[in-house]
Amino acid sequence: MKEIFLRRLGEILNSEQCCTKENMGGHTTFKVGGPAEYYVRPKRSQIQPVLALCKEFDIPWMVIGNGSNLLVGDKGIQGMVIEIGKMADQITITGNTVIAEAGASLFSVARQAAEQELTGMEFAAGIPGSIGGAVVMNAGAYGGEMKHILKKVTVLTEEGQEKDLNLEELELGYRQSCIAKNHYIVLQAELCLTKGNKEEILNRMAELRNKRREKQPLEYPSAGSAFQRPEGYFAGKLIEDAGLRGYQVGGAQVSEKHCGFVINKENATAADIRQLMSDVQTQVEERFGVRLQPEVKFIGDF
Numbered sequence: 001m002k003e004i005f006l007r008r009l010g011e012i013l014n015s016e017q018c019c020t021k022e023n024m025g026g027h028t029t030f031k032v033g034g035p036a037e038y039y040v041r042p043k044r045s046q047i048q049p050v051l052a053l054c055k056e057f058d059i060p061w062m063v064i065g066n067g068s069n070l071l072v073g074d075k076g077i078q079g080m081v082i083e084i085g086k087m088a089d090q091i092t093i094t095g096n097t098v099i100a101e102a103g104a105s106l107f108s109v110a111r112q113a114a115e116q117e118l119t120g121m122e123f124a125a126g127i128p129g130s131i132g133g134a135v136v137m138n139a140g141a142y143g144g145e146m147k148h149i150l151k152k153v154t155v156l157t158e159e160g161q162e163k164d165l166n167l168e169e170l171e172l173g174y175r176q177s178c179i180a181k182n183h184y185i186v187l188q189a190e191l192c193l194t195k196g197n198k199e200e201i202l203n204r205m206a207e208l209r210n211k212r213r214e215k216q217p218l219e220y221p222s223a224g225s226a227f228q229r230p231e232g233y234f235a236g237k238l239i240e241d242a243g244l245r246g247y248q249v250g251g252a253q254v255s256e257k258h259c260g261f262v263i264n265k266e267n268a269t270a271a272d273i274r275q276l277m278s279d280v281q282t283q284v285e286e287r288f289g290v291r292l293q294p295e296v297k298f299i300g301d302f
């Protein structure tokens, strides 16, 4: 059964696009995570046939982009991980409209938009995700969010149909959209930007990049802010006020530089990170009555 599945997969993808027992630590910015049973990197046109094959063989699947918002369990992932990244990263700019395939990095899209003197994406240039991941999470920073620039998103449904979703249908909220709950795959996004001044755009991007370097522990593996911002509070401030700056479990640590970040300080396991996050939730709730919710998505077996 497994051999037949792999043979059929080999009819869709070349040998460099698929592997088994792939270590997920190499595909996440936390640099932790056990093996994915099957790991594939399809081009856009290959995503639908891969999905159909998984359905035929009853193989569970999930999609990742740049793995910058994920904590993968140490025991890995049963089934298939579909990476939508460099194999599907075309960017086309016409007038004020940017059409980017889901695998394009936010940095590349922002950079190319700047080259075309288009403003509106500066906020996203330093977020280390893909367009697909940014749509799913409605990624945002420094007052900007994907919601402000998205016009339309093309998704693939579980049944293998392509479908366009407008802004309203995307149900974009704070770090959420309708994509995950419907198990859609983002194929491409259409963004609407506005004409600006190239020098000003590049300066703003550099300014935000410097702010990140100054405030965030970018020298360590992490997944950015570990917790969502609770209404009326800042997660980092609550964690700091709970006396948890530098708190450590195994190789995982609440960053000393920015308490909202959990970092992989020294060979952390996913279990260390999960335990640390759970301790932080408990202690913050005990002190302030606020239950922090993870922004990071936990996937696979722990």
Ligand SMILES: Cc1cc2nc3c(=O)[nH]c(=O)nc-3n(C[C@H](O)[C@H](O)[C@H](O)COP(=O)(O)OP(=O)(O)OC[C@H]3O[C@@H](n4cnc5c(N)ncnc54)[C@H](O)[C@@H]3O)c2cc1C
Pocket: 029, 062, 063, 064, 065, 066, 067, 068, 069, 070, 084, 102, 103, 126, 127, 128, 129, 130, 131, 132, 133, 134, 135, 136, 137, 138, 139, 140, 141, 179, 180, 184, 185, 186, 187, 216, 218, 222, 223, 224, 225, 297
């Ligand atoms: C140093 C650092 C700083 C960060 N700063 C910010 C910030 O300022 N603002 C912010 O919002 N986030 C930030 N993040 C978090 C992260 O970069 C964003 O959430 C980003 O949008 C995730 O994109 P990704 O491609 O890495 O998605 P992944 O982490 O790979 O996946 C995230 C979710 O999206 C799903 N997904 C990914 N691609 C697709 C697709 N094509 N179709 C369907 N589902 C898909 C996955 O299944 C998963 O549920 C930061 C992370 C780091 C490491």
